[in-house]
Amino acid sequence: MPESRSSPTAELPVVRAIRGGLRLAAHPERAAAMQAYMKSAMPFRGVRAPEGARIYRAALAAHPVVSREEWEAVVRELYDHAAYREERYGALHLFHARPHTRWRDADALPLLEHLVSTGAWWDLVDHASTAVGEILLQDREAAIPVLERWAAGEDIWLARAAIIGQRKLRDRTDFELMVRLIAPSVGHREFFVGKGIGWALREYSKTDAQAVRDFVAATPQLTPLSRREALKWLERRQA
Structure with a gap:
């Protein structure tokens, strides 16, 4: 080229x-x-x-x-x-x-949004999205409205980034926020959205297994893909 x-x-x-x-x-x-x-x-x-x-x-x-x-x-x-x-x-x-x-603070969110929306594929989006958790920990008040907009919008990659963005936070994860960000996409049939939901839940299950079990049980709208991915680590642990 x-x-x-x-x-x-x-x-x-x-x-x-x-x-x-x-x-x-x-x-x-x-x-x-x-x-x-x-x-x-x-x-x-x-x-x-x-x-x-x-x-x-x-x-x-x-x-x-x-x-x-x-x-x-x-x-x-x-x-x-x-x-x-x-x-x-x-x-x-x-x-x-x-x-x-x-x-990498709230002022970087427009740049992060640009990287995600123009990257528009899993390798770039997943790498970029790790900054979501970092920014959330620094400035929740500024970050949450942006992430809620991403989650509710039509861009599947921004929705995925919002959903998976806390996956490395472990016990610092805001699970209530994660659930709110999942909600607009909970029955989404797009593979990368459904798998992102399951991935986010699976990572949090390593911190609070019961919270994830309860959420999955209470959310029948989850697609089979999201449900399978969410419970994968817990089921392997029990095997």
Whole structure:
């Protein structure tokens, strides 16, 4: 694919380092299989995840991002102007990088919404959505109305992100909020929504098994997929 990028942010050192590193690490013989597996219209460089992570870390170490404005510009450049999917993975690495924790707050929700809605596939959405829980813990009042809008809207990827966003919070999970975010999609037949509901419930079942059992029992509208996924860990534990 031609790599014509004329935006000013394309010349930022960290962007150039990531794109250059991916170009040097490319494995064309793997790229087609990776693209086919992901069912992606965007081609791959053929760079596997561990190798990509090393490239992203090295680029950021050599060229630290020093402001919120630069952080958002770099993330958007790599994400919106990607010629290869690994560039989008690099954008998400920079979005989630520990040095940028201070910028992943309620003011980052529009950027997160953009990443989810334009990513529109499970690999990108699931990675991006881990910031939901982080932002919730920092600023519930600002985050909850946004997540409720995502959950009630027509964009299945925003709904999935809202539903699964607390999956890593364990005992800090707001289960009542999770139930509210699930409610608009509880009988949804779309695979990625139904599976997301089950995944969120399954992860919380590792913290409060009875709460999940009670919710599943009291919610006959759950699809078989959501129900099966929700109870999977509990049933394996009992086997």
